[in-house]
C-alpha cells in the first residue's frame with residue numbers, strides 16, 4: 002500500500018491528505034508512540050492545559066484524528082461540558098469513538114467535518130484545539146478564519162505542531178530523524194509515502210514566528226508560543 006505522498010500545490014492535495022489518513026489510521030497511534038519515544042501524549046496534555054477549559058465549557062478539537070486530545074479536553078470540561086472532535090477521515094473518527102466508549106466519556110462526540118468549511122454556527126465554542134493538523138490544511142488562512150468564526154469572543158485557540166528547529170544540534174538531528182528514520186519506520190509499518198510526506202509537510206509549514214503572524218492576521222490577539230522537545234514541537238495560543 003504505497004500511494005505517492007500528498008503534494009502541496011496539487012489541486013487534489015486535500016483529497017490526497019484525506020485518503021492518506023484513511024489508509025494509515027490503523028497504525029497511526031503506534032507510529033506516534035514509536036516516533037516520539039512516547040512523548041506525544043505529554044505534548045497533547047500541555048495543549049489541553051493551554052486551552053484553559055473549565056467544567057461546563059464547550060470545546061472543538063479540530064483535525065482530532067484518533068481522538069487523544071479530544072479525550073483530554075473531555076476530562077477537563079466534565080460531564081456538564083461538551084467536546085466535539087472533528088475530522089475528515091472517517092476511519093480515524095471511528096477509532097476515536099471506540100476510545101471514548103472505552104473510557105465512558107459521554108461529553109465527547111465525534112463528527113465528520115472539513116476544517117476549511119466548518120459545519121458549526123458562529124461563536125459556538127469556548128476553546129478550539131488543533132494538534133498536528135494545521136500543517137495538513139490545504140489553505141491555512143482559510144482554516145484560521147474558520148477557527149476564529151466558531152470561537153466566542155475571548156475564546157482560545159491552541160495549535161500544537163511540529164516545527165523545524167533552527168539551531169544545531171537539533172536541526173541536524175531533525176534531518177536525520179525525520180528524513181531517514183521516520184520514513185524507514187513508515188516502511189516497516191506498511192506506508193513509507195505517508196511518513197515521507199511528514200517531514201515535507203513540516204518544512205513547507207510556517208516556522209513558529211511566522212505562524213504567530215498568520216494567527217495575528219486572522220484576528221487573534223495575545224498570541225504566544227512555547228517550544229518543546231528542544232525546539233521540534235511548538236505550542237501556540239491566541240485569543241479571539
Ligand SMILES: C[S@@+](CC[C@H](N)C(=O)[O-])C[C@H]1O[C@@H](n2cnc3c(N)ncnc32)[C@H](O)[C@@H]1O
Nearest residue numbers: 022064065066088089090115116132133134137
Ligand atoms: C496528523 S493527524 C493529527 C490527529 C490528532 N489531532 C493527533 O493529535 O494525533 C492530522 C489529522 O488531520 C485531519 N485533517 C487534515 N486536513 C483536514 C481537513 N481539511 N479537515 C478535517 N480534518 C483534516 C486528518 O484526517 C488527520 O486525522
